[in-house]
Amino acid sequence: MASAVERIRERGERARAKEIVEVLVDAFDELMRADPVAFRRKFRKMAAAPFAFYRGTACLFYADMVHDDDPWADERTSRVWIQGDLHAENFGTYMDSSGTLVFDVNDFDEAYLGSFTWDLKRLAASVALMAWSKAISDRDIAALIGTFLRTYVSQVRAFAENPGDEKVRLHLGSTDGIVHDVLLRARLRNRIELLDTMTTVLDYERRFTRGVGVRELDEAERAAAQAAFESYLDTIPQAKRFGASTYYVKDIVGRSGFGIGSAGLPAYSVLVEGRTQALENDVLLSMKQGNVAAPSRIVDEARIREYFAHEGHRTAVSQRALQAHADPWLGHTELGGVGFVVSELSPYTADLDWSELTEPAEMAPVLSYLGRATAKMHCVSDSDSEQSLVDFQVEEAIAAVIDDEDAFVGAVTEFGMAYAEQTRHDHRLFVDTFRGGGIPGISSADPA
Numbered sequence: 117m118a119s120a121v122e123r124i125r126e127r128g129e130r131a132r133a134k135e136i137v138e139v140l141v142d143a144f145d146e147l148m149r150a151d152p153v154a155f156r157r158k159f160r161k162m163a164a165a166p167f168a169f170y171r172g173t174a175c176l177f178y179a180d181m182v183h184d185d186d187p188w189a190d191e192r193t194s195r196v197w198i199q200g201d202l203h204a205e206n207f208g209t210y211m212d213s214s215g216t217l218v219f220d221v222n223d224f225d226e227a228y229l230g231s232f233t234w235d236l237k238r239l240a241a242s243v244a245l246m247a248w249s250k251a252i253s254d255r256d257i258a259a260l261i262g263t264f265l266r267t268y269v270s271q272v273r274a275f276a277e278n279p280g281d282e283k284v285r286l287h288l289g290s291t292d293g294i295v296h297d298v299l300l301r302a303r304l305r306n307r308i309e310l311l312d313t314m315t316t317v318l319d320y321e322r323r324f325t326r327g328v329g330v331r332e333l334d335e336a337e338r339a340a341a342q343a344a345f346e347s348y349l350d351t352i353p354q355a356k357r358f359g360a361s362t363y364y365v366k367d368i369v370g371r372s373g374f375g376i377g378s379a380g381l382p383a384y385s386v387l388v389e390g391r392t393q394a395l396e397n398d399v400l401l402s403m404k405q406g407n408v409a410a411p412s413r414i415v416d417e418a419r420i421r422e423y424f425a426h427e428g429h430r431t432a433v434s435q436r437a438l439q440a441h442a443d444p445w446l447g448h449t450e451l452g453g454v455g456f457v458v459s460e461l462s463p464y465t466a467d468l469d470w471s472e473l474t475e476p477a478e479m480a481p482v483l484s485y486l487g488r489a490t491a492k493m494h495c496v497s498d499s500d501s502e503q504s505l506v507d508f509q510v511e512e513a514i515a516a517v518i519d520d521e522d523a524f525v526g527a528v529t530e531f532g533m534a535y536a537e538q539t540r541h542d543h544r545l546f547v548d549t550f551r552g553g554g555i556p557g558i559s560s561a562d563p564a
Contacts, residue, residue, distance in 0.1 A: 120184035121534040133545040136176060137555055143175035143413070147381065148557050155558050159550050166536075166543040167245045174201045174226050174410035176542070177238055177535075181231075182414050184531070188524065189231040192513040195420075196506055197437045197497035199490075200226030200411045202235040203242035207486055208467040209302040212285070212441035213356060217302055217464060219286040219295050220439065220489050227434030228411040229420050229505060232494055232514055233528065236265065239490065240532025243483065245539060246470060254533065256476040261529045263480045267487030269521055275495045275511035283440040283496055286489055294473070295485045302466040308396050310463035315367075315387060315398070322398050324369045324387060331370030340451060341368050341384050345403065348449035348458045351432065356444040364389040366398065381405045382454075385461070400461040401445060405454055406431045423505055426455025435459075437497040437506075 124132055141148075148155045162172040170177075186194070199206070199221050208222040240261045247257045275281055284290070288299050316325045324330060333341060342365060349363055367387040383404040390397035406427030412420075424430035428448035436442045445460040473479050495511040497503070518524045553559055 119531065119534070120180040121531070121538050123183045124180065124538055129541070129545060132542065133549050133554075135179070136173075136542060136546055137549060139176045139179045140173070141556060143408070143410070145557075147407075152558055159546075159555070159558060163543075163547045163550060165249065166540045167242070167249060169543040169546055170242060170245055170539050171201075171203060171205070173542075174238075175413065177241075178234075178410045178414050180535075181234055181237075184237075186231055186233055188233050188517045190513075190517055192508055192510075193233075193517050194231045195229045195415075195417075196232050196494060196510050196513070197434060197503075198228060198230045198232060198235045198411065199224065199438060199493060200228050200230070200235075200409055202239045202490065204239065204246050204470060204486070205242075205467065207489060208465060209299055210443070211462055211464040212439070213444040214441050216285060216287050216441070217299050218441075219291060219299055219468075219485065221493050222465065222467070224431055224435040224438060225407060226410045227431065227438060228409040228415060230411040230415050232510075234411065235490060235494070236268065236528050237531050237535070239264065239486070240528050241535040241539065244533045244536030247476075247479070248536060248540075250474055252476060257533060258529050260476055260479055260483055261532050262525050264483040264487045264490075265525045265528055266521070267484045268491045269518055269524065271488045271491035272495060272511050272514050272518075275491065276509070276515040279509070284492070285440070286485060286492075291485065293481050294478070295468070295482060298466055298468055302464050305463045305466070307398075307463050310400065310461065311396075311398060314385070314400060314461075317395060321366065322387060322395050323367045324385060326369070329371055330385075333368060333370055337370070338368055341370075341386075341403070344449045344451040344456065345386055345458070348403070348447045348456075351429075351447035351449065352444070353436075358391060358444070361389055361393075362391055362399075381407055384456075386458075399445070401458055402461050403449070403451075403456050403458045405451075406448075406457050409434075420505060426450060428455030428457040430455075431457040433503055437503045438493045440492075440496045 144155065158172060162169045201223065206221060206223045207219065209217055209219050210222055212218050243261050243264065244257050247260060286295065288296065291299060311322070314325060315322050326332060345365060365386060365388055369385050371383045371385050381404060383402060386401040386403055388399050388401060390399045408427060409430060424433065432446055432448040435446060443459050445458065447458045449456050449458060473482065494514065497506060497510065549555060
């Protein structure tokens with residue numbers, strides 16, 4: 117069976133350019149029609165570099181995965197919880213529900229059920245893209261991907277041999293080097309600093325600062341948003357609820373979606389009381405419309421699709437499955453018949469910054485931690501978690517299909533490097549098509 121990359125190359129550049137446009141339109145047509153300016157900005161950002169293009173085209177990756185050979189996907193390993201858009205920049209810190217600062221995967225907008233190899237292949241290609249941009253040799257790129265994959269396999273096997281260990285976290289006491297430094301920097305942050313960037317205190321009460329990116333709500337929309345927030349409270353697990361006064365709403369404003377992947381998605385920021393009436397304890401929440409998960413476009417199974425009430429519900433359930441101690445504010449709601457996911461805008465989130473990592477020797481230890489974090493994420497999301505879609509021990513299933521580690525590492529590494537090369541070609545095709553007005557409804561010209 118031909119690999120995904122071989123199939124792409126056989127079809128030629130003109131057919132590939134057409135396919136890129138078709139996949140983007142299929143994935144985002146409704147959102148593009150609703151907010152073409154937001155998508156023009158998104159596509160500008162994607163045009164900046166191959167890695168930015170890769171980050172914004174998870175939908176294209178999965179369209180290609182339909183045609184990719186996957187000998188490690190059996191009845192079980194083809195349907196485990198996956199992050200769905202695993203790339204090198206989707207790792208960082210957060211404060212978990214037990215109050216521990218952890219380093220882990222930190223974005224679950226695309227999370228769904230699928231083959232565990234999809235996460236690994238997407239991460240491998242992202243490493244190859246990033247390392248190529250740093251002028252690192254192919255030999256060293258292969259070694260870096262191998263470090264990630266071998267650590268992943270070793271950690272999965274360790275979990276299979278020691279049930280319960282999959283809930284062990286990467287924290288200040290179990291990390292060193294750059295990852296430890298990221299956690300230390302996150303520890304220095306505080307809630308007041310974050311509040312000061314988005315709010316102001318007037319007449320002894322805190323409110324959102326009105327400015328760029330903030331949309332004032334009229335009376336009807338505010339009432340609808342308030343009702344949606346109140347419905348969200350019912351979706352917080354009982355064990356993670358605070359006292360009733362904690363959820364008192366002080367202010368709500370509208371915002372546009374956050375980041376490349378959230379372009380055009382309606383969102384609200386909600387300011388609530390916090391655990392005490394002290395203004396320093398106020399909490400900022402994001403209430404963002406859920407989007408269709410990219411893997412769900414090729415995993416068309418009723419038992420999975422019907423498990424979720426809407427995309428907001430899917431996002432919240434997925435995150436709780438993939439994180440052993442998820443955000444206690446995490447939940448979901450509906451607004452205007454559309455699903456929204458609710459989560460805290462935490463001061464303790466810090467993304468892993470790759471810009472200063474320029475040598476393979478600096479990158480390798482970090483990729484080892486990424487391998488451990490990915491293994492933990494996959495293995496915690498099984499019969500021991502709250503969901504019921506995966507009712508077997510993931511670590512046992514994955515360990516069973518990787519009988520030849522060298523062959524597995526070699527195949528995924530080869531895919532990652534080949535797909536990264538294809539992505540560089542795709543990026544050029546995308547830029548040329550976008551500049552030439554080839555994306556329906558989205559012009560590259562500045563709207564007068």
